[in-house]
Amino acid sequence: MLQNNPQPESDLRGESRHKSELLSNVMSDFIKDKLWAIIALNTSPEEADWLQQKGLSDPLELMTAFVAVPRSLPKKVVNVSQDELSALSTEFSGFSILGWSLVRVSRVWLLTQLDPSDRHEYVKNIETLFDTAEMNELVALYSALPLLSYPDQWLFRATDAVRSNMGFVFDAIALHNPYPEKYFGEPAWNQLVLKAIFNDKPIHFIEGLENRANEQLSITISDFAHERWAAGRTVSPQVWRLVGKYMTPALLSDMQHLFGSENTEDQKGAALACAESSLPAANNLLIQYPNLEQSVKSGVLTWADLEH
Amino acid sequence: MCLNRNETAPNPSHFEESEEAVAAPAHREIAWNDYRDLIKGMRFFDPHIHMVSRTTDDYQAMHQAGIVALIEPAFWLGQPRTGLSSFKDYYSSLVGWERFRSSQFGIKHYCTMGLNSREANNEPLAEQVMEILPLYIYKEGVVGVGEIGFDDQTPAEEKYYRLQLELAKEAKLPVQIHTPHRDKKKGTERSMAIALEHGLDPSWVIVDHNNEETVKSVLDQGFWAAFTIYPFTKMGNERMVKVVEQYGPERIMVNSAADWGISDPLAIPKTAALMKMRGISAETIRLVTYQNAIDAFGKSGQIDVSDFESASSIDQTEKFHGNSILRGGQQPAPAKDSLVIQ
Secondary structure, eight states: OOSOOOOOGGGSOHHHHHHHHHHHHHHHHHHHHHHHHHHHHHSOHHHHHHHHHHHTSOHHHHHHHHHHHHHHSOOOBOOOOHHHHHHHHHHSTTOOOTTOBHHHHHHHHHHHTSOOSSHHHHHHHHHHHHHTOOHHHHHHHHHHGGGSSSGGGGHHHHHHHHHOOOHHHHHHHHSSOSHHHHHOOHHHHHHHHHHHHHTTOOGGGSTTTTTTOOHHHHHHHHHHHHHHHHTTOOOOGGGGGGTGGGOOHHHHHHHHHHHTOSSHHHHHHHHHHHHHOOOHHHHHHHTTSHHHHHHHHTTSSOGGGGOO | OOOOTTOOOOOSTTOOOOHHHHTOOOOOOOOHHHHTGGGTTOOEEESSOOGGGSOHHHHHHHHHTTEEEEEEEOOOOSSOOOSHHHHHHHHHHHHTHHHHHHHHTTOEEEEEEOOOHHHHTSHHHHHHHHHHHHHHHTSTTEEEEEEEEOSSOOHHHHHHHHHHHHHHHHHTOOEEEEOOSTTHHHHHHHHHHHHHHTTOOGGGEEEOSOOTTTHHHHHHTTOEEEEEBOTTTSBOHHHHHHHHHHHOSTTEEEEOOOOSSSOOTTHHHHHHHHHHHTTOOHHHHHIIIIIHHHHHHGGGSOOOTHHHHSTTOOOGGGOBTTBGGGGTOOOOOOOTTOSOOO
8 A cells, every 4th residue: 555645736737637537438448458469469258258257347356367377378478460560559649569578468357447437446456566566577567657647646747667676677667658748747747757868768769759858867967978078978968859959158168079079879869869959059060060060961961860 | 792703602693603613614705707707697696684783885795796686684782672663674674774784785675574493482572573563474475474483492482383383374385494503403303393393384484594404305205405604613615515416406506695794795696606516406405595585486476587687676666757766776886906995
């Protein structure tokens, strides 16, 4: 049971909360059906029957099944067509199950089958699953956050996943998950992005990375880069995609540093960031590197080139 | 922690009764470089080791020595617990954080779940633990109920031992029995008799911490006999070689039971090297240091050898968009011999 669940209202994005409460029922029905269709294609009739029957059972049996899925279903990655993937992400922006195991998809589907009508019971059941979860169960639970009812209820849990040092758990909330973009306040969002950068995660897999860029984050990234450089370490060149719109004279000197780097990707990152800035000084800096300037302005060079 | 080997304070569970410490055996140095070649290409499975009490250096050394998978039995904390939450946190760590930590070093981590015999003596708490235990034993990678059995051999210990045998039967899981340090022979016999009384198939029961005095009866009755190579208090590996010479490899397995006491996470590779030096066949070594443990605990249905026998030891289902950096990342190995830390 959850003892403390601090949910400062300021940490919640009011506009999207309202919208998503309205949408959540419609959306999860669609997703439920889609997920089931994918599961059906990836299981034998016996396996599908087992899962379907568990999905219809009382909460306790359903929760036990959530735990026991790997004892009944094979360990494999689901086959999912490009069409199915697009259907999922069109209906529910940012939601993707590419590369998920069958166990993970099935667990997420089981969670969508929990009856949400009694909020207290529903929350208690989900919290129990969190409290007793092993690593793969945590991954499934965090993957399912955007599909659960009462989305604002899970904010504390979600920020806890960002605090996790288990890479898989962090990835489950941070990458390809639409929940943080919708519900994290700015401090929590910035913490997620910074931790992803700090751990050399591919930040382009963070949903809403560009939408949620902000001035405070750009300042902290500059500080972070200085620490790395002082230690003789490097910074992933694509982090500079988060600073273009918030360019300052201080950040411009970082850009200068990058243009002088031996790593051509650093130079490319600086060129792209300068091009995104409305500061005249940024443009003046960029035109000193005509080759890079031309690549950026002609669209030959984009951030996608730095996404590793 | 009783680091003085002549001290007999019964603190860490496996570090007791140091009668051998007094008559220390002839000192023999065999450095890693000397035995590395003897075990080259061998794979080891340690079916009993408490990684929560070990360092990252141990994980790296184990990986380097060929240990590809291990089982961490649930045991106690070294001091009494103050409530149910510490059981929950501990059980969760066995399937969560510790499992992840192990994966970072390329070692597949399994566990057995159970209420330790010492802790069975706190009956009010034991009662609550029994209520939550079923939540954990069905988890992925839980390969048995353990380590359970007797410590002081009190009525409370017997009560919870019996209840957990029933739980194992219901969940179709093997049982890992801890045999007591004191009054071992009687305790071992009693553990086996009770298991049989509850209708357990002895081929589903691993009796741990055997010695020369207990092994015959354990094997004769059809149980698996595990031996713990643990300095001073349990088996030494020279004695182990003799046991294998006498009884052969059938249903015998070796473990380290390394914990917070003076113990050795490389007990298995070292024992394998010693067996090789003494002319024991490669197949026998493979059985007692690897295969038998897999056969015994594999009855749980939770061990898929392809998870650790494939060269990469990367679980394909844990890959994310085919990008291995997203697996949580294996730890880079720092240059240990270098004075410079980067």
